[in-house]
């Protein structure tokens with residue numbers, strides 16, 4: 192799969208990121224095209240947020256390079272907010288940070304994300320789902336071509352997650368924005384993504400949700416069986432890393448599919 196295209200909104204080519212002497216990302220390539228929903232999956236500490244921050248230019252890369260389309264309009268929701276959630280602040284005021292928006296624009300964007308009329312509510316008084324929707328609302332105010340969401344469903348229960356992903360899908364449909372998001376929520380992600388990238392310091396596998404969920408690298412990373420897909424396992428790095436990009440697409444050996452067993 193070619194990563195370098197003039198049509199990409201954002202492209203990372205073989206980037207490495209180091210903190211001190213420690214290489215946290217090794218040879219990671221990734222691209223997002225207009226209108227796509229791409230999800231990065233990986234265990235805690237696998238470098239997902241670091242990758243996002245490198246893509247945004249917040250942290251430098253030691254090797255490789257990142258290209259963003261000229262004039263790219265980005266909406267970013269970080270995993271952790273610089274704003275303390277317990278700080279007294281209304282939703283209306285939060286939407287005007289750092290760029291002031293009109294009352295009409297604030298009302299409209301809240302309506303779009305399904306939390307109409309919450310302007311005067313304190314941020315600290317919002318439910319988890321409302322809070323994440325307000326974060327998304329703020330990211331939408333710049334009319335982004337690319338939304339970058341780092342664990343946008345943190346703190347939500349399963350129905351809340353599912354509803355949130357439906358909302359993201361609706362936003363994509365309305366605005367045509369591409370979405371690059373980080374998640375742990377395998378099932379919903381699988382349903383809501385065009386492409387999935389499994390990261391563990393390097394790209395373990397990538398492709399359509401169907402291809403990735405059958406890739407041995409993915410199975411090693413997330414485990415299988417009775418504990419369910421939400422059980423995260425440390426990846427034991429038993430596969431070789433020195434082959435080309437895009438492995439996970441063409442595994443020709445038969446996969447064991449546990450999903451399709453028929454009882455009786």
Ligand SMILES: Nc1ncnc2c1ncn2[C@@H]1O[C@H](COP(=O)(O)OP(=O)(O)OP(=O)(O)O)[C@@H](O)[C@H]1O
Pocket residue numbers: 210211215233234235236237238239240241242270
């Ligand atoms: N500013 C930093 N300085 C030093 N090390 C860092 C820094 N930021 C991240 N790291 C380290 O880089 C590794 C990857 O961190 P990162 O936050 O990207 O992981 P993640 O995949 O987003 O994890 P999580 O699922 O917990 O959010 C971790 O070992 C982390 O300790």
Ligand SMILES: [Mg+2]
Pocket residue numbers: 239240241270341
């Ligand atoms: Mg993270």
